[in-house]
Amino acid sequence: MDFAWLLQSLLNGLSIGSVYAVFALGYTLVFSILGIINFAHGAVFTLGAYLTYALAVGRFGINGLLADVTMPVTLPFVPALLVGAVLSGLAGMAVERLAFKPLRQRGADPLLALVSSLGVALIVVNLIQYLVGAEIYSFPADIFGDLPMAVIFQIGGKPVAVRTIQIILFGASLVMLAGLGWFIGRTRGGKALRATAENADTASLLGISVNRFILGTFFISGLLGGLAGTLIGVSFGVAGPYFGVSYGLKGLAVIVLGGLGSIPGAVLGGLVIGLGEAFLPSDMSSYKEAVAFVLLFAILLVRPQGLLGGRLEQKV
Amino acid sequence: MKRIVIALALVLCAAQSALADKVATPIPIGIAVAQTSNVALFGQEQVNGAKLAEERLNAAGGVNGTKIALVFQDTAGDEAGAVNAFQNLLNRDKVVAIIGPTLSQQAFAANPIADRAKTPVVGPSNTAKGIPEIGEFVGRISAPMTQVAPNSLKQAMKIKPDLKRVAVLYAQNDAFSSSETTTFQDAVKELGLETVTVQKFQTTDTDFTTQVTAVLGANADLVIISGLAADSGNLVKQLRQLGYKGLIVGGNGLNSPNMFPVCGALCNDVLVAQAYSPGAVDKNPVNKDFAAAFEAAYKKGPAQFSAQAYAAVQVVVEALAKIEKETGKKIADFELADLRAALNKSLRTGTYLTPMGEISMAPSGEVQQKDFYVSKIVMNPDGKTGSFVLVSE
Amino acid sequence: MSGFFENYGFLIVTIVQQALLGLSIYFPLMAGQLSLASIGFYSLGGYVAAVMGTHPALAPLREALGFWMFPLEWLGALVLSVILGIAVGYPALRLRGIYLALATVAFVQVVNVAVLNMPIAGGAVGIFGIPQAFESRLDYIWFFGPLFLLALFLVWRIGNMGRGLAFFAVREDELAAGAMGVAVTGNKVTAFVLGCALAGVTGAMSAPFLNTWNARQGTFDASVTCLAYVLIGGSRSIWGPLCGAALLVSLPELLRPLKDSRMILNGIVLVAACVYLPQGIMGGLAALRARLSGRGGAA
Structure with missing residues (x-):
């Protein structure tokens, strides 16, 4: 139990946790406004990674309709990331228009949105596979220039290391959190969003066009999802059309742990679960997958509104 | 009037199914692999290998001049999907044999269906214990990796004779990896090495x-990984990035070009245990042809899943040709049920020179593969493509 | 015609099997509780049957009982499901709505990890070569069919007696129901445990049906799919789960001719069903009937 080990585990936890946090931000945003879990978020996240790949690298593999196709123009990484994120934002809007708005208008059981968003996820994931196959795509290693692969330093004669990409992910999650916080707290659009979240009927009486703001929420959620998808794709490779969907379930644990609908809670929840996994004794690695859900179950029993959740109300 | 026509049609249908089916021409061979779901990463490689086999074997005359036609039915990634795909191939497509499914778990659910229908199944990628025992019509050409694991460890000892401390990592939720790792762990004991951590x-x-922290903390000088391409690629990458300098030995799941984009230049020098090696061409002209044709068709080296699917089609076609030779009767003149039975026998006789080297099928349906390989990953300067370079033969 | 059943027998039985899972979600929904725990009990029930059917230590018992081993497996799954259902239900059912759903999702995930770590469950490969009750897949309808009828009967019976009124009272307003003397927690747990027991027995019947059992049977996707059966079928009708399962299970098979793009269309149909049948298939049918009879009256 030496200090170097503690520090290394702390860094590991933050590193894993920031992956979860980055994923969960866009996920929790929709919940905070609509009180609905958007199962298509994982698919939009995946789409973001593929879109950025198409824009930045533009060469496809040997499977799918686009086999052997090379895009006529490619962008440098950062513009590609931004364009890819905006396109994912548009995809998020399409999800709202296809899967959520029609249900609201018809007064359907709110639970049905779980199913319809799952349907959209099925479409997106299989469309990606239809077009570019299930193979693994990756971004060039030098995408961030010539940064070293990892930062390694000595504590008491023992090495402690953290991968550069993890520092970037951690930073990105904080920047995204800060940006979102600024937008919601300080801008007029953000205030209208909060009003919509508080009470949609009152908001519409106040002259806020609720549907437009919901659409805006989905755009931002998709945008964040696209950014996150690309960053995680850079870190771990774009491992097939299902790679984002597999974060969905743990992402659910993350946003509930932090407090459903709480935006800083999503980051906190991610970090807590990451730390929980990192501090699990190494001879218990086979139980790592259960950590998030044991924490989730425990917090629900003790404090159902989550770590940072304020009000507890009946939404689905 | 209408009623009479319908009644007549029904009678005809009944009569049709009561009559014994003939074998169709071109000869239908079923391929039931995962073309959708998250197993499609492997399924699509199998499709590529099988399609290439169909094209090349037909160009070479098929079964003594009669062409074959592959019938693809998607199994998706689950057991029910595999059963449905098998039912379609057996009852509607009337295939002579089925190649598939992708996962061993799916095989346990679907293969008994084919066995009851007395139709031979050739497993192209099922490596779990107990597959050939499902029934007399079930066989496989994918070897369970009991022999190759020790080979790759011996190669590692050859490179670094003073190896001592071994870290073993494996994918707990993958059927193949979790059985392969026991073979590795036994081999480590037999070679007198010390297992310092199992993750x-x-x-x-x-x-x-x-996991990497645990490996570094245990001061391992050899890491053994049993996993699949995407996860193992990330594991190798993170081991190297966080400062692990020792040797890495990978199991058969790492024998995939899908590793390359994930760990990039950091894949270099990983030793991989192989049931198929694209580099083993010197003593094997079939593999030389296959690897070149695959490269030409897909601009990428063949994966093991592709090679095994190719080999499965090849084995079925050669077994069909053998039936014609031995009985002097064209395949198209057989009743379907008779041919399926004859094919099952024929599959289990003789040897086949496939891209994986010489293989045969024991009467039990178990594969007997002569050669296994150990290769070293060598990445190209672009850091995205690479190749497996044979270190043992 | 025999060809049809030969080819689609498995599919038909799968529809009933999945409808049972849908019904197991329907029970707690009757008392207003959204639980996704079913699939965990389904998985555990399957393991009970798989272990009892294959473990060498039980070979003498199997020989002595013959076919009666299967009902014993169901009983084993039932007992385990009821005990575990009560143990999970009491703490979890203090939660409501989405929080209960999430707690049950967490429970299913923990079960999955635990099972993967139990040597008796066979690790990632799972358990295979499970003794068969019937030759043909279609014959398994003699397992699932009666269970389905029994479950339907239970739903119908509960709906028409005091217990049902209590369930509905809890569904509509817990506080008011409690004030009127309805045992809120007791009724919620009863509804929950009924669902767990049904899912557990369904799992025990499914292990021989699939011939193999592994941790991949109890995934989160499967949980949501079960919920989809209820919602797509119509959550206010006892026939809803069957209709939903019939559509969702057969759809990928009907779309087989589309080859590579079939799963895309599958998603499109799913979304369209949600949008155009917001009350589910049964709700849509009821609306259609109302419209037709309304028109008939006017004419």
Whole structure:
């Protein structure tokens, strides 16, 4: 139990946790406004990674309709990331228009949105596979220039290391959190969003066009999802059309742990679960997958509104 | 009037199914692999290999001049999907044999269906214990990796004779990896090495920093990985990035070009245990042809899943040709049920020179593969493509 | 015609099997509780049957009982499901709505990890070569069919007696129901445990049906799919789960001719069903009937 080990585990936890946090931000945003879990978020996240790949690298593999196709123009990484994120934002809007708005208008059981968003996820994931196959795509290693692969330093004669990409992910999650916080707290659009979240009927009486703001929420959620998808794709490779969907379930644990609908809670929840996994004794690695859900179950029993959740109300 | 026509049609249908079916021409061979779901990463490689086999074997005359036609039915990634695909191939497509399914778990559910229908199944990628025992019509050409694991360890000892401390990592939720790792762990004991840590992960994991910390903390000088391409690629990458300098030996799941884009230049020098090696061409002209044709068709080296699917089609076609030779009767003149039975026998006789080298099928349906390989990953300067370079033959 | 059943027998039985899972979600929904725990009990029930059917230590018992081993497996699954259902239900059912759903999702995930770590469950490969009750897949309808009828009967019976009124009272307003003397927690747990027991027995019947059992049977996707059966079928009708399962299970098979793009269309149909049948298939049918009879009256 030496200090170097503690520090290394702390860094590991933050590193894993920031992956979860980055994923969960866009996920929790929709919940905070609509009180609905958007199962298509994982698919939009995946789409973001593929879109950025198409824009930045533009060469496809040997499977799918686009086999052997090379895009006529490619962008440098950062513009590609931004364009890819905006396109994912548009995809998020399409999800709202296809899967959520029609249900609201018809007064359907709110639970049905779980199913319809799952349907959209099925479409997106299989469309990606239809077009570019299930193979693994990756971004060039030098995408961030010539940064070293990892930062390694000595504590008491023992090495402690953290991968550069993890520092970037951690930073990105904080920047995204800060940006979102600024937008919601300080801008007029953000205030209208909060009003919509508080009470949609009152908001519409106040002259806020609720549907437009919901659409805006989905755009931002998709945008964040696209950014996150690309960053995680850079870190771990774009491992097939299902790679984002597999974060969905743990992402659910993350946003509930932090407090459903709480935006800083999503980051906190991610970090807590990451730390929980990192501090699990190494001879218990086979139980790592259960950590998030044991924490989730425990917090629900003790404090159902989550770590940072304020009000507890009946939404689905 | 209408009623009479319908009644007549019904009678005809009944009569049709009561009559014994003839074998169709071109000869239908079923391929039931995962073309959708998250197993499609492997399924699509199998499709590529099988399609290439169909094209090349037909160009070479098919079964003594009669062409074959592959019938693809998607199994998706689950057991029910595999059963449905098998039912379609057996009852509607009337295939002479089925090649598939992708996962061993699916095989346990679907193969008994084919066995009851007395139709031979050739497993192209099922490696779990107990597959050939499902029934007399079930066989496989994918070897369970009991022999190759020790080979790759011996190669590692050859490179670094003073190896001592071994860290073993494996994908706990993958059937193949979790059985392969026991073989590895036994081999480690037999070679007198010390296992300093055993770490488990999931094939869906992406971040391995805790496992890597454990490996570094245990001062291992050899890491053995049993996993699949995407997870193992990330594991190798993170091991190297966080400062692990020792040798890495990978199991058969790492024998895939899908590793290359994930760990990039950091894949270099990983030793991989192989049931198929694209580099083993010197003594094997069939593999030389196959690898070249695959490269020409897909601009990429063949994966093991592709090679095994190719070999499965090849084995079925050669077994069909053998039936014609021995009975002097064209395949198209057989009743379907008779041919399926004859094919099952024929599959289990003789040897086949496939891209994986010489293989045969024991009467039990178990594969007997002569050669296994150990290769070293050598990446190209672009850091995205690479190749497996044979270190043993 | 025999060809049809030969080819689609498995599919038909799968529809009933999945409808049972849908019904197991329907029970707690009757008392207003959204639980996704079913699939965990389904998985555990399957393991009970798989272990009892294959474990060498039980070979003498199997020989002595013959076919009666299967009902014993169901009983084993039932007992385990009821005990575990009560143990999970009491703490979890203090939660409501989405929080209960999430707690049950967490429970299913923990079960999955635990099972993967139990040597008796066979690790990632799972358990295979499970003794068969019937030759043909279609014959398994003699397992699932009666269970389905029994479950339907239970739903119908509960709906028409005091217990049902209590369930509905809890569904509509817990506080008011409690004030009127309805045992809120007791009724919620009863509804929950009924669902767990049904899912557990369904799992025990499914292990021989699939011939193999592994941790992949109890995934989160499967949980949501079960919920989809209820919602797509119509959550206010006892026939809803069957209709939903019939559509969702057969759809990928009907779309087989589309080859590579079939799963895309599958998603499109799913979304369209949600949008155009917001009350589910049964709700849509009821609306259609109302419209037709309304028109008939006017004419």
